Amino acid sequence: MPKHDTPLLDELEKGPWPSFVTDLKRQAEKKPECWDILGQLELSFKDRITHWKHGGIVGVFGYGGGIVGRYSDVPKQFPGVAHFHTVRLNQPSSKFYSSAKLRDICNLWEKYGSGMTNMHGSTGDLVLLGTKTENLEPLFYELTHDLKQDLGGSGSNLRTPSCCLGKARCEYSCIDTQALCHHLTMHYQDEIHRPAFPYKFKFKFSGCPNDCVAAIARSDFAVIGTWKDDIRIDQAGVKGYLKGDYIPNAGAHSGRDWGKFDIQKEVIDLCPTGCMWMEGDTLKIDNSECTRCMHCINVMPRALRVGKEQGATICVGAKAPILDGAQFATMTIPFIKVDPDNDFEEVIEVIEKIWDWWMEVGKNRERVGETIMRVGLPTFLTVMEITPAPQHIKEPRSNPYVFWGEDEVEGGWERDVKEFRKRNAQ
Amino acid sequence: MALSNDELKAAILNKAMTAPKPQLYIKDFYECDPDTKPRAVKNAANDLVKEGKLTFWSSGSTTMYAAKGRAKDEELRDTAEENK
Numbered sequence: 001m002p003k004h005d006t007p008l009l010d011e012l013e014k015g016p017w018p019s020f021v022t023d024l025k026r027q028a029e030k031k032p033e034c035w036d037i038l039g040q041l042e043l044s045f046k047d048r049i050t051h052w053k054h055g056g057i058v059g060v061f062g063y064g065g066g067i068v069g070r071y072s073d074v075p076k077q078f079p080g081v082a083h084f085h086t087v088r089l090n091q092p093s094s095k096f097y098s099s100a101k102l103r104d105i106c107n108l109w110e111k112y113g114s115g116m117t118n119m120h121g122s123t124g125d126l127v128l129l130g131t132k133t134e135n136l137e138p139l140f141y142e143l144t145h146d147l148k149q150d151l152g153g154s155g156s157n158l159r160t161p162s163c164c165l166g167k168a169r170c171e172y173s174c175i176d177t178q179a180l181c182h183h184l185t186m187h188y189q190d191e192i193h194r195p196a197f198p199y200k201f202k203f204k205f206s207g208c209p210n211d212c213v214a215a216i217a218r219s220d221f222a223v224i225g226t227w228k229d230d231i232r233i234d235q236a237g238v239k240g241y242l243k244g245d246y247i248p249n250a251g252a253h254s255g256r257d258w259g260k261f262d263i264q265k266e267v268i269d270l271c272p273t274g275c276m277w278m279e280g281d282t283l284k285i286d287n288s289e290c291t292r293c294m295h296c297i298n299v300m301p302r303a304l305r306v307g308k309e310q311g312a313t314i315c316v317g318a319k320a321p322i323l324d325g326a327q328f329a330t331m332t333i334p335f336i337k338v339d340p341d342n343d344f345e346e347v348i349e350v351i352e353k354i355w356d357w358w359m360e361v362g363k364n365r366e367r368v369g370e371t372i373m374r375v376g377l378p379t380f381l382t383v384m385e386i387t388p389a390p391q392h393i394k395e396p397r398s399n400p401y402v403f404w405g406e407d408e409v410e411g412g413w414e415r416d417v418k419e420f421r422k423r424n425a426q
Numbered sequence: 427m428a429l430s431n432d433e434l435k436a437a438i439l440n441k442a443m444t445a446p447k448p449q450l451y452i453k454d455f456y457e458c459d460p461d462t463k464p465r466a467v468k469n470a471a472n473d474l475v476k477e478g479k480l481t482f483w484s485s486g487s488t489t490m491y492a493a494k495g496r497a498k499d500e501e502l503r504d505t506a507e508e509n510k
Contacts, residue, residue, distance in 0.1 A: 054485060054486050055483070055484060055485035055486060056483065056484070057481050057482060057483050057484075057492075057497050059482060059484070062476060064472070064475065064482040064484070064489055065484070065489070068484070068486040069484070069486070086486075154484060154486055154487075155482070155484040155485070155486065155487065155488060155489035156452070156484075156488050156489040157489065190472075194472045194475075195452065195468075195472075195482065195484075195489035196452075196465075196468050197452075198451070198452070198453060199487070199488060200487060200488075355465075356463075356464075356465070359464035359465060359468070360464050363453075364451040364453055364488075365451075365488055
């Protein structure tokens with residue numbers, strides 16, 4: 001495959017930062033089709049339009065997801081990328097894998113694909129970029145039989161579940177995110193590999209309200225670890241911070257001298273609900289007002305710890321689309337037990353209630369958050385059999401009308417309106 | 427009364443072959459039997475894919491179903507254009 005002149009792309013090699021153009025040129029020495037990627041991208045820069053088409057019937061037998069069809073709309077000019085399908089691999093929970101496993105995946109991809117990867121895609125998957133249709137089945141065979149890896153989700157499927165490091169490495173984690181992520185991945189294999197819904201559906205699991213996987217912003221169903229009781233305070237630890245024995249923020253942001261630690265300025269004044277104060281050198285917290293922002297715990301981890309009665313908050317309906325508006329998830333269930341001993345049955349019950357409703361009510365290509373917005377949160381809470389809590393209310397109502405449910409009105413919607421009006425006609 | 431699984435599969439296949447649009451969303455099949463739960467319709471459609479009678483068409487973000495041979499396939503289209 002010939003090299004192409006790429007004066008516009010070459011500009012991207014001039015900065016002090018790593019350049020994907022340099023990487024692609026290096027890869028093209030081994031995989032000549034990479035010259036055609038550069039050539040087509042240069043043409044897109046000139047034409048100011050993409051030359052990729054996406055979608056099609058490509059896939060592997062028995063699966064309805066995991067492969068995203070990509071085609072060039074100028075295949076004669078760039079035959080190396082006439083087909084350039086994307087393969088999504090289900091990453092292990094918390095993305096823990098050995099370097100040997102990564103080497104095996106890369107070797108397999110050199111054999112059947114372009115060798116280019118995206119570690120990781122924003123979905124969380126290990127993304128392998130660029131292969132031909134005829135390579136898909138042999139790739140899938142070796143992937144599943146030799147490497148014991150599986151494809152991830154795409155299309156109207158349950159997408160590859162993703163989680164934070166959880167209890168493996170983080171003392172803040174209130175739930176075992178890896179166990180939950182792995183269990184639900186195995187439990188919902190059919191939904192991951194075959195389309196099931198009006199549109200995509202994503203699970204993400206964060207161990208604490210720091211929400212390191214941004215579940216609240218990116219997933220239709222976010223499980224975020226939290227606690228029900230009080231923040232644990234070690235007053236000796238607080239004194240340690242006050243005396244300067246411990247470095248605040250566990251040493252983060254230590255690149256410059258911030259001066260002496262000031263608990264009033266750096267912790268108490270920054271509490272969003274103002275629920276902390278000092279009495280002498282004793283730190284007090286009104287836990288009923290705590291909104292789980294995690295700031296105080298992040299700043300003073302040797303003095304403050306998450307509570308002992310742990311579980312999760314479930315938020316539903318986030319989306320982060322390229323077009324149209326991004327939307328945060330809505331807090332739906334303030335506290336739920338997350339128990340590996342009963343195979344997370346409480347969480348599964350909530351998931352399936354949402355799915356049953358959304359599969360029926362959701363429109364084509366409508367995310368669950370959009371369905372909730374369309375029908376209204378009160379309807380969604382009724383379906384979920386959840387009693388509204390003050391935290392479900394975004395703002396005091398400005399509409400003077402009162403909307404009644406049918407069961408709240410004498411005679412329901414079926415009563416004789418004419419008779420009612422006759423009685424009130426005077 | 428809800429259709430039996432075989433009757434439901436026959437109704438889905440018939441719709442996929444006769445609908446004006448070649449590619450259909452899963453919700454388009456719900457009307458084959460309004461008494462059947464959406465999840466059962468999805469399972470029946472996916473069984474038909476396994477049997478080779480329906481095929482998935484995926485844009486990457488959305489998946490649609492088509493009777494075998496009716497889906498818009500980029501490779502087939504490219505080949506057809508080359509043969510013109």
